[in-house]
Amino acid sequence: MLGEAEPQWLSEEVKTGTTIIAIEFNGGVVLGSDSRVSAGESVVNRVMNKLSPLHDKIYCALSGSAADAQTIAEMVNYQLDVHSMEIGEDPQVRSAATLVKNISYKYKEELSAHLIVAGWDRREGGQVFATLKGLLTRQPFAVGGSGSSYVYGFVDAEYRKGMNKKECQQFVVNTLSLAMNRDGSSGGVAYLVTIDEHGTEEKVILGNDLPTFFDQ
Amino acid sequence: MEKHYTDSKVKGVSTGTTILAAIFDGGVVIGSDSRASIGGEYVSSKTINKVIQVHDRIFCCMAGSLADAQAVIKSAKSHLSFHSVQMESPPLVIAAASVLKELCYKNKDELQAGFLTAGWDSKKGPQVYVVSLGGMLISQQVTIGGSGSTYIYGYVDAKYKPNMTREECLQFATNALALAMGRDNVSGGVAHLVVITEKGVEHVVVPGDKLPRFNDE
16 A cells, blocks of 8 residues: 555544533533544644633534634624624623524535534523524533534433532533543543633543543 | 444345343343334334344344344354254353354455344353454443444443343343434334343343333433
8 A cells, every 4th residue: 555645634624523512500501522623533632622702601612623613603702792792781692502503504515513502691591502503402401523422322311400510510521521432533631611690610621530430 | 513324334124223232240131122224214124123042041133234144143053053062062152252253254245244142151151242343253241232322332331330230230221222212213112132141041022112211202
């Protein structure tokens, strides 16, 4: 077999091939993501934070093509700043999600990114919205990215209504850890963002502090 | 969005399936769903049994192309019964798995079938073996396969514990199959489970309406 002229990562698209999750609890939301960015088979960034702020109390989780996802997040960040100045108060989570949805739907043929939008506002409290392929739907929790396939069974079984903040954080960390163990495109460290009326808390959980399971 | 196509490239009748085997303290549980589909669009059988007995205490589950799997198992059963006559004793579980592996590996270009083999023998007790599509053979404590298995990797990793009791393991297997059937459109129907121990073999069938339900249903 002839050798390749250049390394694979120069010609492959950079994807965040990832695991992202957001869950709502009474009074706020918890978002979580892994930190691996791959270009084909190479890991080009092992510490990327895929939880991107759209506003003080609204974050989004990025998955799919890294460039597309980042661009959408930046555009919506700008649009939301303008919008919140116009209305003179903090924007609603639904507004942020709608802005993301508008871009995802209008350019659905050109883009391949999925953003989960989650945050807290005064009117509806904690909310999670999925915007896959241009739909907009509010859900108690949402998972996305390539790693999410492996944990559908786990989240279906383990999710209960009315979990408190700590339980939600544990649920997110467990789910991310399981997905990162099985999905080749997810890995690295786990980033967690907790948003409630008092503020936004960002946390990093390093690889060796993640929960382990029976075969590790 | 990235998707995982595990069995959808299989032509003809595919078992597009969920299969599972797990060792507990004193035995092994092996189980599957019961749906056979054509092209992922038409359910050709709602009640097919994918757990096949190849010897008294050795069972197999098939995944992939139904035709290929049935042909391989038929051949393996006859090899195995001849082998056990030659040895004058019941075959070891690893013997059954090896027979399947030989067939899968030698014919890897023509076949598209994978197997889980589970059973009990007097030498090593309860065992589970996986024969993958290309003919790799490995031994595991718990294993899942088929298109529906993608969705329950997280659940199985989190919930399986070595040395569970028989009841705990049965519940674990039923839950795992139910969750996979709930998410995979080519898995469904009833859950067929077989419990194999030194004392014997027990079949458990859990009909669709008795399967555990989770939050979203």
